[in-house]
Amino acid sequence: MLGILRSMSVTAKVMLTRKPVTIQYPEVHREIPNRDRAFPILIWDEEKDEPFCTGCHACERACPVECMTVVMKDNPKHAAGESKRRKIIDEFWIDYGRCMRCNICVEVCNFEAIGMNNTWAGHELSRYDRSQLVFDLDQLLSQSKAGKVDPGLRA
Amino acid sequence: MVLERDPALDVVDMPINMGPQHPSTHGVFRMVLVVNGEKIVDLVPHIGYMHRGGEKLMEAMDFRQGIGYCDRTEYLAQFSAELAYCLAVERLMDLQVPERAEYIRVILTEMNRLSSHFMFAGAFGVDAGVFATSFTYAFPQREFLQEVFEEVSGDRLMYAYFRVGGLAWEVPDNFVQRVHEVLVHSAQGLKDIDDLLTKNEIFMARCQNIGSFSAQRAIAYGLSGPMLRASGVPWDLRKDEPYSIYDRFNFEVPVGNYGDVYDRYLVRIEEMRQSISIIEQALEQLPPDGPIVPEKMPRRLRTPPGEVYAKVEAPRGEWGVYLVSKGGDKPYRLKMRSPSFCNLSALREMTIGHYLADAVMILGSMDIVLCDVDR
Amino acid sequence: MTMLLSAPAIDMPGALASVLGLVAITLVMTVGVAYATWYERKIIARMQLRLGPTRVGPFGLLQPIADMLKLLVKEDLRPATADPIAFELAVFAIFIPSFLAFVAVPFTADWLISPLPLSLLYLLAISGLSFIGFLMAGWGSDNKYALLGGMRAAAQLISYEIPLILAMVGVVMVTASADVYQIILFQDRIPLIVWQPLGFIIFLTASIAEVERPPFDIPTGESEVAGGVFIEYSGIRWSMFQLSSYVNMYVFALLGAFVFLGGWEWPFGRDIGWGYQLLLTVSKMALFIFFYLWIRASFPRMRVDQLMSYAWKVLIPFALLQIFLNGLFIVYDAPGVVLAASSWAAAGGLMYLAFHVVRRGEPRKPLQMISVRATAVAARSAS
Numbered sequence: 032m033l034g035i036l037r038s039m040s041v042t043a044k045v046m047l048t049r050k051p052v053t054i055q056y057p058e059v060h061r062e063i064p065n066r067d068r069a070f071p072i073l074i075w076d077e078e079k080d081e082p083f084c085t086g087c088h089a090c091e092r093a094c095p096v097e098c099m100t101v102v103m104k105d106n107p108k109h110a111a112g113e114s115k116r117r118k119i120i121d122e123f124w125i126d127y128g129r130c131m132r133c134n135i136c137v138e139v140c141n142f143e144a145i146g147m148n149n150t151w152a153g154h155e156l157s158r159y160d161r162s163q164l165v166f167d168l169d170q171l172l173s174q175s176k177a178g179k180v181d182p183g184l185r186a
Numbered sequence: 187m188v189l190e191r192d193p194a195l196d197v198v199d200m201p202i203n204m205g206p207q208h209p210s211t212h213g214v215f216r217m218v219l220v221v222n223g224e225k226i227v228d229l230v231p232h233i234g235y236m237h238r239g240g241e242k243l244m245e246a247m248d249f250r251q252g253i254g255y256c257d258r259t260e261y262l263a264q265f266s267a268e269l270a271y272c273l274a275v276e277r278l279m280d281l282q283v284p285e286r287a288e289y290i291r292v293i294l295t296e297m298n299r300l301s302s303h304f305m306f307a308g309a310f311g312v313d314a315g316v317f318a319t320s321f322t323y324a325f326p327q328r329e330f331l332q333e334v335f336e337e338v339s340g341d342r343l344m345y346a347y348f349r350v351g352g353l354a355w356e357v358p359d360n361f362v363q364r365v366h367e368v369l370v371h372s373a374q375g376l377k378d379i380d381d382l383l384t385k386n387e388i389f390m391a392r393c394q395n396i397g398s399f400s401a402q403r404a405i406a407y408g409l410s411g412p413m414l415r416a417s418g419v420p421w422d423l424r425k426d427e428p429y430s431i432y433d434r435f436n437f438e439v440p441v442g443n444y445g446d447v448y449d450r451y452l453v454r455i456e457e458m459r460q461s462i463s464i465i466e467q468a469l470e471q472l473p474p475d476g477p478i479v480p481e482k483m484p485r486r487l488r489t490p491p492g493e494v495y496a497k498v499e500a501p502r503g504e505w506g507v508y509l510v511s512k513g514g515d516k517p518y519r520l521k522m523r524s525p526s527f528c529n530l531s532a533l534r535e536m537t538i539g540h541y542l543a544d545a546v547m548i549l550g551s552m553d554i555v556l557c558d559v560d561r
Numbered sequence: 562m563t564m565l566l567s568a569p570a571i572d573m574p575g576a577l578a579s580v581l582g583l584v585a586i587t588l589v590m591t592v593g594v595a596y597a598t599w600y601e602r603k604i605i606a607r608m609q610l611r612l613g614p615t616r617v618g619p620f621g622l623l624q625p626i627a628d629m630l631k632l633l634v635k636e637d638l639r640p641a642t643a644d645p646i647a648f649e650l651a652v653f654a655i656f657i658p659s660f661l662a663f664v665a666v667p668f669t670a671d672w673l674i675s676p677l678p679l680s681l682l683y684l685l686a687i688s689g690l691s692f693i694g695f696l697m698a699g700w701g702s703d704n705k706y707a708l709l710g711g712m713r714a715a716a717q718l719i720s721y722e723i724p725l726i727l728a729m730v731g732v733v734m735v736t737a738s739a740d741v742y743q744i745i746l747f748q749d750r751i752p753l754i755v756w757q758p759l760g761f762i763i764f765l766t767a768s769i770a771e772v773e774r775p776p777f778d779i780p781t782g783e784s785e786v787a788g789g790v791f792i793e794y795s796g797i798r799w800s801m802f803q804l805s806s807y808v809n810m811y812v813f814a815l816l817g818a819f820v821f822l823g824g825w826e827w828p829f830g831r832d833i834g835w836g837y838q839l840l841l842t843v844s845k846m847a848l849f850i851f852f853y854l855w856i857r858a859s860f861p862r863m864r865v866d867q868l869m870s871y872a873w874k875v876l877i878p879f880a881l882l883q884i885f886l887n888g889l890f891i892v893y894d895a896p897g898v899v900l901a902a903s904s905w906a907a908a909g910g911l912m913y914l915a916f917h918v919v920r921r922g923e924p925r926k927p928l929q930m931i932s933v934r935a936t937a938v939a940a941r942s943a944s
Binding site: 032033034035037038040041042045052063064066067068093095131132133134135138147149 | 250251252253319323341378
């Protein structure tokens with residue numbers, strides 16, 4: 032009997048004294064830490080006005096789930112003498128449907144050209160079709176280009 | 187006059203298919219129960235719905251890539267799984283893990299034990315029929331723990347934070363303070379659950395003398411973890427074969443007397459208290475700074491040929507990684523000894539003779555993770 | 562409304578008035594039940610550190626309406642192998658008796674559809690009919706979970722009917738009437754809970770079992786039989802099941818409020834206006850419902866054998882004890898204080914014994930704690 036009364040007192044106490052822990056999600060977004068890892072995005076080099084990525088395939092080789100496709104090209108800005116990057120990324124696809132967000136691409140990148148999106152935009156990616164989850168270069172760069180994201184982990 | 191016996195009136199045993207879509211099978215587990223009224227006569231478990239060939243996949247991955255798969259295999263005690271894998275590779279490569287990394291590993295693994303046992307306590311209460319109250323008391327506290335994990339590793343669930351030789355990156359500056367804060371929440375959640383369930387007479391009536399398993403049978407079935415300790419075998423890898431730096435802490439190992447569902451519950455609740463104590467000791471001893479990876483860390487991990495078995499005390503029991511290497515950067519063969527699979531094997535013997543409702547309780551008390559059973 | 566509901570006051574034929582009154586009650590109760598779900602969800606949510614419904618309307622007040630619309634437009638499925646007659650009729654076999662109970666419920670001194678001289682008996686009898694519906698649903702669904710649930714429901718409802726009725730027999734002995742109206746009038750100064758606490762506790766327990774709410778919700782036990790008898794029902798039929806289960810809860814809450822808490826009579830007497838009387842009735846009923854919800858949020862479910870042994874080994878003997886005490890009181894014309902004291906003592910005994918009888922266990926040894934001492938020292942503390 033005492034145990035039963037104790038159970039009832041716990042629920043009553045919670046009802047009277049404690050506040051609900053709910054976060055009303057679509058309106059209120061929980062603050063996510065700086066190192067949050069959503070999905071990898073490419074980083075935009077503001078100074079040179081081009082991506083950091085040189086298309087060296089390091090991330091593509093290190094990816095455990097092979098979700099990346101990288102195509103490299105000669106950098107036209109290098110020919111014009113505006114940039115030190117001899118090669119630059121031409122096409123880049125990441126299949127977010129396959130990506131397992133392990134951060135390995137970020138770790139192996141020698142140019143700090145790829146980072147994990149640490150904003151809510153990186154989490155709210157639901158689509159009606161899987162093919163829409165394959166992000167191309169423009170989509171991967173858009174966030175960083177707009178200055179909306181500064182990945183915390185770029186080891 | 188002799189009455190003809192109508193075969194339609196015979197009492198027959200009824201097979202019932204429970205799962206894979208059933209609210210209390212904790213994932214896609216299917217058991218075919220044969221019941222006589224409410225009593226269980228026979229039980230046939232069916233597993234394999236979640237089989238993804240993780241071990242085989244990891245053979246095609248190098249030692250860094252494989253860590254992400256450890257998380258996905260044991261998704262409630264990710265750090266324990268990562269730790270076992272890293273220990274195996276480290277042992278093969280004969281790497282010395284730096285002091286600070288060891289402490290952070292222990293802190294995170296024990297916090298992971300807390301979060302895993304919170305999951306157990308919540309789900310077990312629901313199995314017993316509490317209308318989600320235990321769940322809602324346990325889960326906010328688990329969420330606080332996961333917030334710390336997220337701050338440390340960047341992800342709420344799939345941490346991929348341990349690395350062979352140490353850690354992927356340094357913990358945030360306010361790590362110690364955050365852990366202290368979260369432990370307060372955990373203690374509160376533990377108290378809530380304890381008050382709600384432990385002494386509740388209905389809960390006791392539902393749990394006691396259900397699914398009793400003797401020490402001999404438990405050993406014969408290869409049970410481990412809380413299941414084994416509830417049966418009265420004082421076997422805890424942290425105590426008997428200390429790995430990492432577990433020989434530096436004072437703690438107590440709870441051991442049950444009856445081996446029933448209630449003892450398993452009590453053992454887990456007590457383990458949570460001990461985990462809090464271990465974390466506090468570890469925070470005290472944690473070196474304030476220092477390297478988190480060995481100084482002479484090779485850029486590309488290559489193991490010498492050989493084989494190794496590393497085991498850790500995961501929340502569910504002994505999590506072992508058996509690794510064969512023929513040299514190179516990938517395992518030649520990898521086998522995970524998952525506690526859920528071995529514990530689940532005892533389900534049939536435990537359940538027969540009990541009521542239908544008890545089958546749910548017994549399965550709940552095993553605290554299985556189906557990903558870890560099927561791998 | 563007052564005119565319509567108090568049968569003697571109007572000129573219509575009694576039968577017509579009753580039917581009209583019943584229709585009115587059904588409509589009112591449908592909305593009332595919808596809001597009972599809102600009340601339940603809000604209260605339990607707060608007990609569970611949650612918010613409950615917040616999305617539809619202010620404080621989620623329109624949530625029940627949205628739920629109702631959703632259930633009405635949902636496809637009504639019937640399994641191909643189900644027994645069509647049993648499957649379809651089961652809903653009405655549960656739905657109709659639960660609403661018929663309101664015929665004899667005196668909401669206020671004047672609001673009464675039909676004054677029955679044996680209304681207590683009528684209420685108990687009509688609420689006991691629903692198990693037929695459960696059996697029909699369980700059998701007709703052609704589903705093993707539903708069958709188990711139906712059998713559990715039948716066993717449970719029949720078993721708990723007995724302590725419920727025995728507790729009421731005790732009340733009838735004290736008040737010398739089987740009419741709820743008269744029982745309410747009897748409690749003009751002191752509610753019956755003071756004289757019959759043992760009967761009250763038995764009634765409370767058995768009524769939870771009768772309306773199949775936790776911890777006695779084994780016929781629908783979500784974690785075991787996954788909805789039990791309701792497993793194959795969907796849409797409007799399922800919502801009618803839920804509706805009648807909530808209406809049953811209302812009926813038993815009202816019955817408890819009338820028989821043990823003095824209904825609209827206590828504590829202000831019957832001369833206050835009908836508005837106040839209705840308010841008293843509803844608030845006492847809400848108290849009961851709150852108690853049901855509180856129990857639901859706090860307790861695990863009992864097992865089927867424990868449920869049975871609790872009814873037959875605990876509740877029924879104690880209900881008989883209450884009757885015996887009442888009998889002594891009547892025969893020897895003892896003062897009321899003696900009756901109250903003995904009943905309180907027996908109630909204490911019930912509470913103490915109840916779970917020992919069910920558990921049948923020797924006291925357990927606590928866990929052994931094997932302490933582990935550090936064998937190595939940290940480099941930092943050594944230095």
